[in-house]
Amino acid sequence: MKLNRIVTVSLLALALALPLGFMAHAEGEPIPGAPTAEQTTTSRLVYGLLSDSRYAYRPRPLDATMSSEIFDHYLESLDGAKLFFTAQDIARFRAHEPGMGDSVRSGDLEPAYTIFAMYKQRVADRVAYARALLEQDIFDFSGNDRWEYDREEAPWAADAAALDALWKQSVRNDWLRLKLAGKKPDEIRKTLDRRYLNMGNSVAALDQEDAFQSFLNAYTSTVDPHTDYMNPRTAKLFTQSMSLSLEGIGAQLQKQDDVVVIREVIAGGPAAMSGKFKAGDRIVGVGQGASGAMEDVVGWRLDDVVEKIKGPKDTQVRLDVIPGEATLDSKPVRIVLTRARIKLEEQAAKSEIISLPAPASGGADKRIGVIKLPAFYQDFEGRRSRHGDYTSATRDVARLLQQFRADGVDGVVLDLRNNGGGSLNEAIELTGLFIDKGPVVQVRESGGRVSVEGDRTPGVSWDGPLAVLINRGSASASEIFAGAIQDYGRGLVIGETSFGKGTVQNIVPLDRWPANEGDKYGHVKLTIAQFFLPGGSSTQNRGVVPDIAFPVTVDAGEFGESTYDNALEWRQIAAVPHQRYGDFAQLLPKLEALHAERVAGDKEFQWWSADVAEFRAEREKKYVSLNEAERRAERDRDEAKRKRRQEQRKALGLALDPLAESSTDDGLQAGERNVAEDAAREKAAEKRPDPLLRESAAILADAVRLLNNDRQLSAQVLPESTVPGRWAQ
Structure with a gap:
């Protein structure tokens, strides 16, 4: 099966490429086997809508064929690169395959949550293995080994040992990239250990709502590639993107390790008008109004922090901010802003x-x-x-x-x-x-x-x-x-x-x-x-x-x-x-x-x-x-x-290329670079x-x-x- 994963994006890919979206409380939350009443109702509503020809352009019967497709799409959304599950895992999951359609129809999501829980465990296993490799003597690069990164059409790894072999090459490639960028072994080891730890924390932080949305989209994508389910928060973000406006402080945020960092201050917004913010500053606390309790948001999911910062225009929010040049244990500066409607020009x-x-x-x-x-x-x-x-x-x-x-x-x-x-x-x-x-x-x-x-x-x-x-x-x-x-x-x-x-x-x-x-x-x-x-x-x-x-x-x-x-x-x-x-x-x-x-x-x-x-x-x-x-x-x-x-x-x-001097691969991922410098490079790219x-x-x-x-x-x-x-x- 070949799917261009736009709707059912791999959650791992999101965790790696967009840590800002899924970084959360360090320990995360377990995935309970029973759905909430709202999730059961939602699943039934989605099924009713997509099986009705009055609404859907191409309704499909929720039969055995579709159950099999839901199963495949769900696995692809979780582990599209086939780097976590083994063939043995897939064989065990097959028992759930015939009932995937019934799970959607009835709202009984326990099978989907069981697979999701195993996904989280397998990611934790792989992260532990990758971090352990950093202490081993495997970083000789004089041979003819290679890292075969495109695994879309590859079979599932037979067992954990086969996955070990894949991950060993992946970790070696990560190490080699940093070495070529001029990093020393101790620095490489520290960077990669933090990278893998963050990846593990990102996936560990995925909760039941993430599992629910992923599974429902495995169903919707079997109807057609452009039918999606959006939970209330995702729907709000979609509306915001279409209207090019939001109500908040006027700052683009991203996650870096456990802290939310300001990537860009939006011109004309409250943050810019205050003159107290710059790219690289870190937000460690948020309080509502003039006297609401301050909440320590270190380690929170980015979307949870954003929800705290955004709010109706003309209301106040208090932020504890540590300047980008200061150490994280420095005393934060408290800044009070009045929210406004921001146009995303x-x-x-x-x-x-x-x-x-x-x-x-x-x-x-x-x-x-x-x-x-x-x-x-x-x-x-x-x-x-x-x-x-x-x-x-x-x-x-x-x-x-x-x-x-x-x-x-x-x-x-x-x-x-x-x-x-x-x-x-x-x-x-x-x-x-x-x-x-x-x-x-x-x-x-x-x-x-x-x-x-x-x-x-x-x-x-x-x-x-x-x-x-x-x-x-x-x-x-x-x-x-x-x-x-x-x-x-x-x-x-x-x-x-x-x-x-x-x-x-x-x-x-x-x-x-x-x-x-x-x-x-x-x-x-x-x-x-x-x-x-x-x-x-x-x-x-x-x-x-x-x-x-x-x-x-x-x-x-x-x-x-x-x-x-x-x-x-x-x-x-x-x-x-x-x-x-x-x-x-x-x-x-x-x-x-x-x-x-x-x-x-x-x-x-x-x-x-x-x-x-x-x-x-x-x-x-x-x-x-x-x-x-x-x-x-x-x-x-x-x-x-x-x-x-x-x-x-x-x-x-x-015209000169403004990125000609900085185009060499630095071996880093987006969340690992200096935020202010990375944002400046992004702006410079627009002038190429x-x-x-x-x-x-x-x-x-x-x-x-x-x-x-x-x-x-x-x-x-x-x-x-x-x-x-x-x-x-």
């Missing part, structure tokens, strides 16, 4: 203008406006309240387009790379900024009824040249927008084939059925429909294919809708009438030729293409060598390449040269020049009767 649409000199063959300089849109966000509650002031991706983009018109740019590139989607309504309204009324998406419900959603507002916000930049990470709403622009012939689509998610999800609060006043049962994000473009094609599985293609960074077999074992198939329905603004077929060969000629002399594009090829070759290996001389030679080649490129940038007058964006702007500028200079070609590409604006002047 960093995640909103942003713009820039790229200036392109005229080519040697002649023509005018061009200025291309770029809008980077990371998500199709919308404040759902704010929109429902009808007070008019709500966060909206479309509103933000419209404002940026207005500024571009004032600046007189020659074209606009909308950058949707790695935009995983969001609000369907925003995708429709955003398309309406570029077309003068018409259908944007066809929505097919489970019963076969097709409705058409589109732009009903006359006029456009931008009537000039347009390009849309996509990659494999562009999904869902991004594909609706890019596909509609392509169907209308309104703009060029550039980049890689997109993700291929062609389904529509809706958020259903489970508390509506028991008529509960609070939020006890959480929400389900379930697939309710499949969408089709105005031309009748689905993006499902196939994605949006660009007009001008860049080298593929990741194969469809590695990432995207096609990697899900239960994804809906591609299909097509009848087209709906829609205006065709242009047909770029005659223009594309000329643009391809100009693109190929330009990138042949574009050092940065060549470097990027070479790095992609190298990355793909490394991924194909699925292992790393444990020979020190070989690894050191690889590292030296990488460092020499970075230095050489930086010197070439200077010689050619190109982006040859793909610049080339996309150049392609659009080529299109404008070609259509301006060749009236016959312009008439073929943009018939005068349907020209939407200033493509050709």
Whole structure:
């Protein structure tokens, strides 16, 4: 079975990659065998919802086949890399496999909790083994050993001895990385011992609610890849991410060892306005209001600490803070803040203008406006309240387009790379900024009824040249927008084939059925429909294919809708009438030729293409060598390449890479680095040269020049009767 684990993410991976989410009380809590009354009710509600064709697009019977899939998905969510359970464990678990469907239907979750408890025990066993290895003489790297890290398709280890062999190589790889980074043995031993201890504490801290959500998502993911269960806390975080706002102090937090650390102070928030916080400061105590008891939060889960710090605007919170440069046993400083509503501006649409000199063959300089849109966000509650002031991706983009018109740019590139989607309504309204009324998406419900959603507002916000930049990470709403622009012939689509998610999800609060006043049962994000473009094609599985293609960074077999074992198939329905603004077929060969000629002399594009090829070759290996001389030679080649490129940038007058001096592997994980320095590197990464964006702007500028200079070609590409604006002047 091959699952692209986006919904059922390995809990271990979360513990390792995002210790901020699952770090908790050091001893953790045992997983009791009996579910709570709320969990039993929730399980039954989720089953009722997903088995009802009035709600679910593709309901499935909870039969033996589905029970087996739930079992497999649950094990994958816990131990996707097959580093904890043995084949012997799996054989024992098989007794629970036939009853997994009944567990969901009845709310009897004891089998799932039994497996989860064993998972926690097996992680503790592995952590103890890894820490013990640090004291052994196993760190000779002169042989030909290797660490085969990709175990997705590997069989379960036969027994504990087989797992020992795997973990020995993993620990040796961790040690070698730190050694290559210049760390001494005592420092390496200390770093890795702390790393493994933190990993063990992270998993030990997972509680019954974590087990419950993981198991229910093993069920929901068997229905389809994009149906999720969200407990009340997760649902609140989802709403926050979509609205780009929260009520709190305005600080991004992360967990480092046992302490919550400030990673970034958000401009304009109470923390920033106080002038008393900086990246790296540690929060060790939280108190509510002017006189509420101070609670020592060292060792708490990050999400528990965040819940204490956040709260309604205009209320007070007291924080005990130890500055980042002080020792942890220093006396904390007490700071009182008044909470406020924080806008997460960093995640909103942003713009820039790229200036392109005229080519040697002649023509005018061009200025291309770029809008980077990371998500199709919308404040759902704010929109429902009808007070008019709500966060909206479309509103933000419209404002940026207005500024571009004032600046007189020659074209606009909308950058949707790695935009995983969001609000369907925003995708429709955003398309309406570029077309003068018409259908944007066809929505097919489970019963076969097709409705058409589109732009009903006359006029456009931008009537000039347009390009849309996509990659494999562009999904869902991004594909609706890019596909509609392509169907209308309104703009060029550039980049890689997109993700291929062609389904529509809706958020259903489970508390509506028991008529509960609070939020006890959480929400389900379930697939309710499949969408089709105005031309009748689905993006499902196939994605949006660009007009001008860049080298593929990741194969469809590695990432995207096609990697899900239960994804809906591609299909097509009848087209709906829609205006065709242009047909770029005659223009594309000329643009391809100009693109190929330009990138042949574009050092940065060549470097990027070479790095992609190298990355793909490394991924194909699925292992790393444990020979020190070989690894050191690889590292030296990488460092020499970075230095050489930086010197070439200077010689050619190109923008320097702000990360060129810090790109060497330091052997550390995110939570082990200096927080302030790591945050600064993250900010610097945003300023790295982006040859793909610049080339996309150049392609659009080529299109404008070609259509301006060749009236016959312009008439073929943009018939005068349907020209939407200033493509050709």
